[in-house]
Structures are given as C-alpha cells and as structure tokens.
Amino acid sequence: xxxxxxxxxxxxxxxxxxxxxxxxxxxxxxxxxxxxxxxxxxxxxxxxxxxxxxxxxxxxxxxxxxxxxxxxxxxxxxxxxxxxxxxxxxxxxxxxxxxxxxxxxxxxxxxxxxxxxxxxxxxxxxxxxxxxxxxxxxxxxxxxxxxxxx
Amino acid sequence: xxxxxxxxxxxxxxxxxxxxxxxxxxxxxxxxxxxxxxxxxxxxxxxxxxxxxxxxxxxxxxxxxxxxxxxxxxxxxxxxxxxxxxxxxxxxxxxxxxxxxxxxxxxxxxxxxxxxxxxxxxxxxxxxxxxxxxxxxxxxxxxxxxxxxxxxxxxxxxxxxxxxxxxxxxxxxxxxxxxxxxxxxxxxxxxxxxxxxxxxxxxxxxxxxxxxxxxxxxxxxxxxxxxxxxxxxxxxxxxxxxxxxxxxxxxxxxxxxxxxxxxxxxxxxxxxxxxxxxxxxxxxxxxxxxxxxxxxxxxxxxxxxxxxxxxxxxxxxxxxxxxxxxxxxxxxxxxxxxxxxxxxxxxxxxxxxxxxxxxxxxxxxxxxxxxxxxxxxxxxxxxxxxxx
Ligand code: SF4
Numbered sequence: 001x002x003x004x005x006x007x008x009x010x011x012x013x014x015x016x017x018x019x020x021x022x023x024x025x026x027x028x029x030x031x032x033x034x035x036x037x038x039x040x041x042x043x044x045x046x047x048x049x050x051x052x053x054x055x056x057x058x059x060x061x062x063x064x065x066x067x068x069x070x071x072x073x074x075x076x077x078x079x080x081x082x083x084x085x086x087x088x089x090x091x092x093x094x095x096x097x098x099x100x101x102x103x104x105x106x107x108x109x110x111x112x113x114x115x116x117x118x119x120x121x122x123x124x125x126x127x128x129x130x131x132x133x134x135x136x137x138x139x140x141x142x143x144x145x146x147x148x149x150x
Numbered sequence: 151x152x153x154x155x156x157x158x159x160x161x162x163x164x165x166x167x168x169x170x171x172x173x174x175x176x177x178x179x180x181x182x183x184x185x186x187x188x189x190x191x192x193x194x195x196x197x198x199x200x201x202x203x204x205x206x207x208x209x210x211x212x213x214x215x216x217x218x219x220x221x222x223x224x225x226x227x228x229x230x231x232x233x234x235x236x237x238x239x240x241x242x243x244x245x246x247x248x249x250x251x252x253x254x255x256x257x258x259x260x261x262x263x264x265x266x267x268x269x270x271x272x273x274x275x276x277x278x279x280x281x282x283x284x285x286x287x288x289x290x291x292x293x294x295x296x297x298x299x300x301x302x303x304x305x306x307x308x309x310x311x312x313x314x315x316x317x318x319x320x321x322x323x324x325x326x327x328x329x330x331x332x333x334x335x336x337x338x339x340x341x342x343x344x345x346x347x348x349x350x351x352x353x354x355x356x357x358x359x360x361x362x363x364x365x366x367x368x369x370x371x372x373x374x375x376x377x378x379x380x381x382x383x384x385x386x387x388x389x390x391x392x393x394x395x396x397x398x399x400x401x402x403x404x405x406x407x408x409x410x411x412x413x414x415x416x417x418x419x420x421x422x423x424x425x426x427x428x429x430x431x432x433x434x435x436x437x438x439x440x441x442x443x444x445x446x447x448x449x450x451x452x453x454x455x456x457x458x459x460x461x462x463x464x465x466x467x468x469x470x471x472x473x474x475x476x477x478x479x480x481x482x483x484x485x486x487x488x489x490x491x492x493x494x495x496x497x498x499x500x501x502x503x504x505x506x507x508x509x510x511x512x513x514x515x516x517x518x519x520x521x522x523x524x525x526x527x528x529x530x531x532x533x534x535x536x537x538x
Pocket of ligand 1: 433449454465468469473475
C-alpha cells in the first residue's frame with residue numbers, strides 16, 4: 001500500500017521538476033493569458049483613471065480624467081489626473097484654469113514651468129486640496145490633484 | 151566523525167558526471183537560449199565563465215554530497231551580480247538609482263515578487279492591481295512576474311528564498327561572514343515575525359491602496375532603486391529602509407549567523423512558507439539515525455528547526471530548503487524528502503529530484519545576470535568606466 005501511495009508522490013515530484021523550465025520557457029504565453037483576467041489592470045490610483053473629457057484650449061489639448069478614490073474604505077480622499085498635450089513641443093509655461101466637474105465654475109488654477117517642473121496650484125473651490133504630482137510623461141505634462149469627495 | 155556516504159553520486163566521479171549531463175543541457179538552454187553568442191571576446195568570456203561556474207557548482211553538489219555549501223556560492227553571486235547589473239542599467243536608462251514622478255505616473259516601475267503579498271487582497275476587492283507597473287511587456291511586467299511566482303511556489307514552495315530570490319543572497323552572504331557568530335542563541339519565536347509583517351502589510355496595503363512594504367520598509371531598495379528625496383516624508387522612508395538594510399541585512403546576520411531579514415521581515419517569505427504545503431519536496435529527520443546533537447538546529451539560518459521540530463521529525467513550514475542542516479548533520483539523519491514516500495529510504499532519488507528544479511531556478515536567474523555582470527566588469531577593467 002505504501003509503495004502504491006509513493007507512485008503519485010513521485011509523479012508530483014516529476015511534475016514539480018517540469019514546472020520550473022515550463023514556467024520560464026512559456027513565460028510570455030502564460031503572462032499573456034494571465035493578463036486577460038479581469039483583475040489584471042492597474043488600479044486607477046496609479047493609472048490615472050478613466051478619461052472624462054478632452055478639450056482644446058488654444059493650442060493645448062487638455063484631458064481631464066474622472067476622479068478616483070484614493071483609499072479603499074470610507075475615506076473622502078480622491079485623486080484627479082489632468083494631462084496637457086500639444087503637437088510638437090509643450091509651451092514653456094502652462095497656465096490654465098480647470099473646471100474638472102464641468103459645472104461651468106473653475107475649480108483650480110495651475111501654473112507649470114515645463115522647463116523646471118515648478119508647479120503652482122491654486123484651489124478655487126473647497127474640495128480641491130493640493131497638487132500630488134506634476135511631471136512630464138513622454139510628450140505630455142501630467143498633474144495629479146488631491147481632492148475631497150463632494 | 152566522517153559522515154557516511156548516503157547519496158549514489160557522493161564520491162563517485164562518473165555518477166556525478168552522468169547526473170550533471172542533463173543539467174549541462176539545461177544550463178546551455180537557459181544561459182544562452184540557443185547557440186551561445188561568442189561574437190566578441192567579452193561575450194565569450196562572460197558565457198564560458200558563467201557556464202563552467204554553474205556546471206562546477208552542480209557537479210560539486212552531487213560529488214561532495216554538500217548542498218548548501220555550493221548553493222550558497224551561486225546564490226550570493228546572484229545577489230551581487232543582480233544588484234550590479236540592475237543599478238548600472240538604471241543609471242544608463244534614468245541617470246540615477248532613483249525613480250522619478252515620471253516613472254510612477256507612466257507606470258514604469260519594475261514589479262518585484264515581494265509585491266505579490268500586497269496586491270492579493272486589493273485584487274479581490276477592487277478587481278485591479280495596486281502597483282504602478284506595466285501589466286504586460288517591458289522589464290519585469292506584473293503578469294510575467296506573477297507567472298514566475300505561481301510556477302516557483304508550486305514547484306519549490308519557499309525553496310525560492312534559497313535558490314532563486316535575487317535579494318536573499320545578501321543576508322545569506324553576510325550571515326556567513328563571521329566564523330563564529332557572537333550571538334549564539336536566537337529565540338525561534340522570531341521565525342513567526344514575517345507572518346505578522348505579512349498580515350499587517352497586506353491589510354495596510356489594501357486599506358491605503360498603496361504597496362506599503364515597498365513604500366516604507368523594503369531594505370533591498372538600497373541595492374536596487376528608490377524614490378528621489380523631494381519631501382520630508384520621502385526622506386523619512388529613505389532613513390527607514392536604509393536603517394533596516396544595515397540592521398537586518400548586515401549587522402544582525404553577522405552577529406547571529408542567521409538570515410535575519412528573510413526570517414523576520416520579508417512578507418514574501420511568509421507567503422511562500424504557506425505554499426510549502428502544496429509542493430512535493432520537504433526536509434525530514436530520520437529519528438532512528440538522529441543523536442540529538444542539535445547541529446542542525448544551530449545551522450539553520452531561518453530558525454526553522456527547534457528541539458520540538460526534531461521530535462516532530464520535520465522543520466517548521468518556514469524551511470527554505472537550503473540544505474544547510476543536511477550539510478551540518480554528521481549522522482545523515484536529515485535529508486530532502488518527497489512527501490508521501492517513506493522517510494528512511496531513497497535519499498538519492500529525493501535529493502536529485504529536488505536538486506534539478508531548484509538548481510535550474512538558480513541557473514535561470516544567475517545565468518543571464520552573471521554574463522551581463524561579467525561584461526560590465528570587463529569593460530570596467532578596459533575603460534575604467536562601469537557605465538559606458
Ligand atoms: S531546516 Fe534545513 S533546509 Fe530548512 S531552512 Fe533550516 S537549514 Fe535550510
């Protein structure tokens with residue numbers, strides 16, 4: 001009986017032995033399959049969230065994303081991503097007033113020196129808190145803003 | 151007293167060569183990925199050195215019957231070359247070891263296996279991954295690393311921590327620096343600390359949607375990458391992880407001879423301990439041969455063996471399958487074992503079946519890294535510049 005039980009044990013050991021080379025040789029294939037699972041997407045807190053609206057302001061294209069919850073439970077903290085792009089080069093100074101909820105009232109004013117990265121954010125309503133991040137990302141300029149949930 | 155021979159390959163050149171042969175083919179496959187690139191002297195030297203280094207280690211493991219002695223040489227080499235190549239590549243790509251806001255906003259941070267411990271609960275609750283990396287494509291993508299974590303957990307459980315982890319070699323190495331450790335007895339309760347860290351970190355990460363261990367604690371940021379200090383909170387984080395590196399990766403391992411960081415702080419170690427339950431290999435004590443000298447207890451770098459564990463006939467689930475206790479035993483009373491098979495026979499079979507996947511894991515991580523590292527060192531000697 002013990003000998004019989006040892007057969008599946010040895011078989012499992014051989015499978016374990018094969019798993020290592022297969023894991024690495026077929027890594028790309030398995031990774032592609034894993035990436036199709038529904039949870040395999042970067043959380044909006046990191047990806048910046050879904051696009052809400054894109055509009056043109058002079059030569060600048062402004063993409064305003066939907067605010068995303070910055071913590072899991074009960075917190076009022078949110079983050080908002082705004083992307084500034086322009087064909088060719090970004091302007092030396094980006095100076096814009098943003099109405100992120102599109103209620104026709106400006107919510108904050110932002111001034112960015114695209115050479116030094118210096119960013120000044122002025123809240124115009126009480127739910128806008130501060131600038132969380134401001135950086136060139138590839139050809140665009142991205143800012144993330146801390147908000148309080150309305 | 152001389153240890154009696156227990157493995158068929160021990161002391162037998164021919165049997166050792168015969169069993170090294172399949173590994174030679176695997177080393178060729180995983181270090182060269184086809185016909186080796188010998189197009190330049192640097193590449194030829196790098197390939198041949200790596201190839202013979204790995205073959206020699208595997209042969210010596212078989213021929214001498216000592217596992218940990220030669221595993222550790224490869225494992226520490228992996229940690230050193232990984233840090234060297236990673237840092238040089240970062241400096242080439244980004245100009246420094248620090249990552250910037252741009253890297254964070256563009257989700258370009260390489261995914262390390264330890265992050266797995268922090269993404270599981272949020273993945274279940276939010277149906278997404280709380281990490282600023284790329285899901286697929288690029289260096290160390292999330293999907294690719296998760297496939298490795300799953301595969302290695304299934305095959306080797308916590309064996310990953312002694313055969314594949316590119317950080318573990320740091321405290322494995324420092325724990326061997328002092329011939330005799332100053333602190334001789336370490337309370338085995340410390341082996342459970344990493345489980346507490348895992349629990350707390352997993353919960354905090356889920357609540358804050360932030361991989362808290364990476365952000366605040368990971369000592370290995372010292373030898374890979376870290377956030378540029380641009381604020382007081384980043385300065386605090388930098389002080390915390392540097393202090394942990396000095397304390398847990400250097401000072402305590404030197405003083406105790408134990409792998410303190412891996413044993414007490416690493417949440418991935420705790421998670422992989424749980425996966426020790428599902429793979430085929432473990433370490434067992436044959437009580438008939440055991441003289442209770444407790445040499446194995448003293449040798450274990452992860453506090454996984456106590457007098458009670460010896461009575462139970464096996465180390466605790468925190469065992470990393472490094473083989474140090476097996477090397478230390480003069481009675482051949484402790485050995486690799488395949489679960490479900492008799493405890494007191496077929497030592498050679500169990501050991502060899504374990505050694506192939508375990509050593510292959512080391513080959514996969516060390517093969518490419520060592521070649522790149524050697525090329526860097528050759529260029530350093532030739533040009534005086536590491537980052538050419
Ligand atoms: S019990 Fe033995 S094999 Fe396991 S970690 Fe300790 S020394 Fe290594």
